[in-house]
Amino acid sequence: MDFTTTIYDSTVHDNYYAPADAGSPIPATQLNAFINQLLSTIDLDTLGAVYFRQLSQITGVASLCITDYARQLVFGEHTHSRSVGIELPLVGRLSGLPDQPKSVYYTFNKEPGSSVRARLAQLHQLFTPQLRHAVEYARLRTLATKDSLTGLGNRNGFNDAYSRLICRAQRHMQSFGLLVIDLDNFKAINDSRGHREGDSVLIDVASQISQSLRGEDEAFRFGGDEFCCLLDCQSGEHLKAAAIRLRERIRTSALLSRHNVTVSVGGANYRDNDDMNALFDRADKALYKAKAGGKNAYQAA
């Protein structure tokens, strides 16, 4: 089989990446139909169910793009083209290429008269190693970026998301907000009720924080009893409102009120020319002021 692998950069090959040819992310329902169709067409003993399980697994973490050509191939529609491409942006990242819009693009020639099954076998042969990598990558990434106690993003996850937002804010002048949250007197709970109860408190705080946020906002456990939130908000007023909502949830949680848990919160909005340190330092100093002023308070930078 004559495979070629093309490193494909849509910023350079504008003509090639014409909308008609470009892969578009497949919505989950369509993807399920796609996988089911494949499953009903192929001999699983030959091609391996693992491949398709992996395919569906990675769709949770990668936007799987399949070009029109590939759709034509898989769905057996008529096409004059002899080339087929499937694009997996995640694979682009795995192979050490910079992030989007670069991605790896595979093409291979369709042999005239080859059966659907033979073509699926080609796809399988082509993608199984990549998908294995993708699944492994997703697993390691979860380990590296999630806090195992609370399920929130951890410090690495925060750094990733934070640097992305800073870059976006610098490029598009789009502000966002940062809240730094620290439990008050948490050590006393550990000391009097034990670490396991302390863990339950941390888990509940994480859950209250998550539930107080909107869909586009993200929460992280920064370490110990310290949490951070990145919020899609443009003004200090919005940030304050988010902090009030969050503190109210913590105040009214059954478990947390039993332990008299309160939090101190510092908040800062992105300002022009901020870098990662400048914004974080402002929020952190505000938190310090809230602590120094007697705790259980929100302080804006």
Ligand SMILES: Nc1nc2c(ncn2[C@@H]2O[C@H](COP(=O)(O)OP(=O)(O)OP(=O)(O)O)[C@@H](O)[C@H]2O)c(=O)[nH]1
């Ligand atoms: N249960 C539990 N405790 C933790 C964990 N990580 C850190 N801690 C504890 O969190 C406590 C944090 O103590 P401090 O930094 O003194 O904070 P604090 O008691 O809340 O004091 P203030 O911040 O000044 O109000 C320490 O006792 C740590 O041992 C964890 O994963 N589980």
